[in-house]
Amino acid sequence: MSKSSQPSRAVPSSPSPQQPDDEGEERCYYFPPQALSYEQTLFKKYDAESFQDLLLKAHDSVWGLVEIMKNIEREADINSSAIFSLGCLLEHVAKLIFEIHDAYSSIELLLEE
Numbered sequence: 001m002s003k004s005s006q007p008s009r010a011v012p013s014s015p016s017p018q019q020p021d022d023e024g025e026e027r028c029y030y031f032p033p034q035a036l037s038y039e040q041t042l043f044k045k046y047d048a049e050s051f052q053d054l055l056l057k058a059h060d061s062v063w064g065l066v067e068i069m070k071n072i073e074r075e076a077d078i079n080s081s082a083i084f085s086l087g088c089l090l091e092h093v094a095k096l097i098f099e100i101h102d103a104y105s106s107i108e109l110l111l112e113e
Contacts, residue, residue, distance in 0.1 A: 029110060035107055051100075051104070058096050
């Protein structure tokens with residue numbers, strides 16, 4: 001197989017092991033062309049540079065909603081528009097998480113033989 005026709009591979013970036021007996025593991029994955037294209041679309045859509053950025057955006061959104069909800073007084077009279085707004089924010093986060101899953105569900109772990 002020529003170099004240009006070899007499948008694309010992504011190797012996760014990680015710090016080099018601190019010691020030779022590090023318990024971590026190195027993994028290699030194959031990303032089909034459609035997954036690479038969809039990943040780039042997500043990066044643009046969510047202004048992210050990496051998978052970690054996408055996860056951080058999802059985390060930050062959930063954490064923001066948690067903080068909003070925790071700071072509502074227990075006795076507060078919440079109107080339906082406030083509940084609807086919180087639902088819209090949760091829907092946004094749920095969509096992002098689904099899109100992340102969708103983008104990475106077709107990748108394959110390349111096993112060493």
